[in-house]
Amino acid sequence: SDAVLEIRGLNVDYGLGADAVHAVRDVNLTLHRGEVLGLAGESGSGKSTLAYGMTRLLPPPGVVASGEVLYHRDGGDPVDVLRMDHAQLRAFRWAETAIVFQGAMNSLNPVHRVSTQLTDVIKAHDPRSTTASRLARARELLALVGIAPDRLDSYPHQLSGGMRQRVMIGMALALEPRVVIMDEPTTALDVVVQRQILRQLVDLRERLGFSVVFITHDLSLLVEFSDRIAIMYGGRIVEEAAAADLYRDPLHPYSDGLLHSFPALRGPRRELTGIPGAPPDLRSMPSGCSFHPRCPRAMERCGVEVPVLGVPGDRRGSDRTVACWLHPVQDNRF
Ligand code: ATP
Numbered sequence: 531s532d533a534v535l536e537i538r539g540l541n542v543d544y545g546l547g548a549d550a551v552h553a554v555r556d557v558n559l560t561l562h563r564g565e566v567l568g569l570a571g572e573s574g575s576g577k578s579t580l581a582y583g584m585t586r587l588l589p590p591p592g593v594v595a596s597g598e599v600l601y602h603r604d605g606g607d608p609v610d611v612l613r614m615d616h617a618q619l620r621a622f623r624w625a626e627t628a629i630v631f632q633g634a635m636n637s638l639n640p641v642h643r644v645s646t647q648l649t650d651v652i653k654a655h656d657p658r659s660t661t662a663s664r665l666a667r668a669r670e671l672l673a674l675v676g677i678a679p680d681r682l683d684s685y686p687h688q689l690s691g692g693m694r695q696r697v698m699i700g701m702a703l704a705l706e707p708r709v710v711i712m713d714e715p716t717t718a719l720d721v722v723v724q725r726q727i728l729r730q731l732v733d734l735r736e737r738l739g740f741s742v743v744f745i746t747h748d749l750s751l752l753v754e755f756s757d758r759i760a761i762m763y764g765g766r767i768v769e770e771a772a773a774a775d776l777y778r779d780p781l782h783p784y785s786d787g788l789l790h791s792f793p794a795l796r797g798p799r800r801e802l803t804g805i806p807g808a809p810p811d812l813r814s815m816p817s818g819c820s821f822h823p824r825c826p827r828a829m830e831r832c833g834v835e836v837p838v839l840g841v842p843g844d845r846r847g848s849d850r851t852v853a854c855w856l857h858p859v860q861d862n863r864f
């Protein structure tokens with residue numbers, strides 16, 4: 531297959547036993563070669579927990595309760611990231627998968643020049659490289675993300691937020707990873723800068739051939755820049771579809787709500803409507819479909835039975851999945 535990462539039955543908790551908060555619930559998700567996969571959902575839906583969990587970077591008290599994350603190497607058997615030893619994990623994290631975290635642009639070290647921070651990353655993974663070669667590589671990486679080489683001598687505070695973000699992307703690309711995970715890299719940036727950075731990432735993806743997992747609550751950016759989109763609610767994926775299909779024809783009322791709580795892609799800025807109500811309390815989830823208390827289309831069974839994520843019967847043969855009683859999963863017994 532052309533899968534790079536295959537997440538299967540992933541459950542992530544914060545804490546143990548009766549006090550555990552189930553922040554990621556039975557997530558199945560595949561990242562394909564060269565694709566941009568967008569992950570959207572309101573604050574607290576579990577997006578970052580999923581990104582940390584699948585890369586084994588969960589801070590305590592986070593624990594992966596179950597599941598597997600199969601990483602498909604070129605010409606090798608897939609390896610389960612969740613069962614890698616420390617040496618394998620170290621190589622995987624930087625050389626195979628690079629992550630730009632939420633708020634990463636503020637995580638540059640304020641007391642070091644950009645050049646030092648870039649060359650340190652290169653040196654950590656290739657201690658035998660020469661100073662000159664590291665500097666040349668740093669210059670190359672900055673050029674890649676559209677920053678002039680004279681910025682190598684700058685300190686982070688001398689750069690705009692957008693430039694700091696680009697430096698972070700350059701660092702993430704230092705070892706030519708096959709997967710780049712970006713967790714809300716753009717929250718603090720204005721819309722024009724966000725769009726430029728994303729456009730650049732997508733161009734780089736095409737040139738360098740990596741895959742991207744892009745996490746944000748700005749669904750309009752995802753619609754514009756990703757190939758596929760997965761929508762999370764209360765720790766679960768409730769819909770997954772090609773970006774164009776999701777935009778044209780969202781099946782889950784929550785996806786529909788998210789799409790309409792953001793301004794239109796083009797044309798005049800509309801008022802943001804938002805989705806009435808609040809995300810569920812993970813400690814006491816509603817019965818049945820966890821979205822039912824907020825759902826404008828809830829039916830009686832919604833409060834009783836949990837809808838299963840799968841290909842809906844009314845979209846038979848498509849490559850999209852949804853967990854909603856309006857579009858029950860196709861019955862394979864026919
Ligand atoms: P945002 O858009 O705000 O970044 P998110 O979708 O990334 O949100 P997560 O940060 O993954 O959401 O959080 C998912 C859930 O896990 C939330 O309900 C949060 O309160 C809970 N959570 C996160 N970190 C911890 C922690 N250290 N201990 C307990 N619960 C946590």
Ligand code: SF4
Pocket residue numbers: 782783784819820821822823825826827828829832837853854855856
């Ligand atoms: Fe709404 Fe019911 Fe679908 Fe849940 S299952 S999203 S409550 S219609």
Ligand code: MG
Pocket residue numbers: 577578579632713714
């Ligand atoms: Mg987050």
